[in-house]
Amino acid sequence: MEYIDVAVVGGGQSGLAAAHVLRRQGLTPVVLEASGQATGSWPDYYDSLxxxxxxxxxxxxxxxxxxxxxxxxxxxEVVDYLTRYAERLDAEIRTHTRVESVERDSTGFTLRTADGRRLGAAGFVAATGAFGNPLLPDLPGQHDFTGELLHVADYRSPAPYAGKRIVVVGGGNSAVQVGHELADVATVTLATRAPVRFLPQLRDGKDLHHWLTATGFDHLPPEWLIHFVGGTLVLDTGHYRSALETGRLQRRPMFTALDGDAVVWADGTREQVDVVLLATGYRPNLGYLAQLGALDVTGAPLHSGGISATHPGLVYLGLEFQRSFASNTLRGVGRDAEYVIDALAAHVRKAPAAAGL
Incomplete structure (x- = not known):
């Protein structure tokens, strides 16, 4: 069995940031990416993103x-950027390498890949994001729905939906952005449990992220942010709010059921629809850790700030609200990488010297 310093599972933005910081710490990471390129899920997002x-x-x-x-x-552009980043990274990236399970052993972890190989690592970074694990709610009547039911993870462009009646479930950024572009070619309603709440993208001529950085708001702990914000906010330059106010894009309270070719709205009315598009979010894609005992009953990681609460030497990157408002974004993952890799490096340097680690 091959032994390495640190296995980084996932070759997207989180895994690449982790490998960069690990190299600066003097460790030798190996990045294991299931797809054919180290760009994470970005090539699979919808075309207009x-x-x-x-x-x-x-x-x-x-x-x-x-x-x-x-x-x-x-x-x-993000795909091109991540490709350039990976090419300049002083770390080995193994594509077409899917990790299927992880076990604890006397020197760290044993990873088993889909092609039957075993890899030993003193440290382990779980950086597989969430795109591969879309949240699919169990809607009453969905199994008998005769229209098209899909998650936004499978949506690419509005062209196939021209002239159709569409209900988009969700009130976050993706729901509103996709619903807005679909409204150019179709009749679209957002179905949400609460009114859509907007956050202006620009203030005094500067982007919101300038103010988040300048005020230090970006660094506040997630518990405080969730309490302060009190729900989902949609970033808007004014176009999305205007679309709802003018009726170009509609919004209704969440329907109660699907019924054949229709939705049943909260007021009891039944309306035929062609497509129900679920913009209902994602959950951490960490099924390969199920046997390790590092997850709770819902499949979420047991951690504090990205450092495993169950297994020394295991850290996470790219979790939503891992340490801040920006943790699962390009602009936030670098800060989190510094934090978790500091802890991981200290552990790896104390690990048994098997195989020359």
Whole structure:
């Protein structure tokens, strides 16, 4: 069995940031990526996706985006950026390598891959994000629904939905952004449990992320932020709010059931729809840790700030609200990487010297 310092599972933004910081700490990471390229889930997002933060606030440690710092990079720009980042990274990246399970052993961890290989590591970074584990609510009547039911993870562009009647479930950024572009070609209603709440993207001519950085709001602990915000906020330059106010994009309270080819609204009315699009979020994609005993009964990691509460030498990156408002974003993951890798490096340096670690 091959032994390494640190296994980094996931070659997206979180895994690449972890590898960068590990190299600075003098450790030798190996990045294990299930897909064919170290760009995470970005190639699979919908075609029109742009970052909500400007380029100057959206870089990983060690490499700027370049170009106009005030632009909002498109999905494909992010893919190109991550490709460049991986090429400059002084770390081995093994693509087409899916980790299926992890076990504890006397020197650290044993990882088993889909092709039957075993890899021993003194330290382990779980950086697989959440895109691979979309949250699919169990809606009354959904199994008999005759229309199209899909998650936003499977949505790419509005073209196939021209002329259709669509209900988008959710009131977050993705729901509103996708619903807004679908409204160009279809009749769209947002179904939400509470009214959509907007947060202005620009204040005094500067992007919100300038103020988050300048005030230190970005660094506040997630518990305080969740209490302060009190729910989901949608970043808006004014276009989304205007679309709802003018009726171009509708919003109704969440329907109570699906019934054949229709939704049943909260007031009891039944309306035929062609598509129900679930923008209902994601959960950490950590199934490979199930046998390790590092997750709770819901599949969420047991951790404090990204440091495992159950297994020394195991850390996480890219979890929503892991340590701050920005933890699962390009602009926030670098700070979290510094924090968790400090703890991981201290553990690895104390690990047994098996295989010359």
């Amino acid at each position: 742009t970052l909500f933060s400007p380029a100057r606030f959206s870089a990983l440690p060690g490499l700027s985006f370049g170009g106009d710092g005030d632009r909002y990079p498109h999905r494909d």
